[in-house]
Amino acid sequence: YLAYTEHDKLADIVAALEQFDMEEALESFDMAACKEAELYPNIWDYDEEEEEIKDELLHDFEQMKVFYKKVLEAKGHVLVSIC
Numbered sequence: 190y191l192a193y194t195e196h197d198k199l200a201d202i203v204a205a206l207e208q209f210d211m212e213e214a215l216e217s218f219d220m221a222a223c224k225e226a227e228l229y230p231n232i233w234d235y236d237e238e239e240e241e242i243k244d245e246l247l248h249d250f251e252q253m254k255v256f257y258k259k260v261l262e263a264k265g266h267v268l269v270s271i272c
Contacts, residue, residue: 190271199261206257211250215243229271 194202220242224233232242260267 192269194267
């Protein structure tokens with residue numbers, strides 16, 4: 190997977206990320222739904238690790254917000270690659 194986002198789209202992305210309430214979203218988090226949707230990575234069978242996974246998702250979401258803000262401030266672009 191490869192995606193490219195030009196600088197002129199970043200302000201909208203940052204605004205959307207700021208408005209999204211990840212903690213509220215995690216209240217209805219469903220590992221089975223993630224597995225059924227075949228979301229990457231395939232970690233959805235580890236029910237005993239659900240709280241750790243939720244903590245990681247929250248942490249990574251916060252880090253993604255920081256990243257997009259920095260790129261916006263630097264007047265850069267974003268290239269995402271998932272192998």
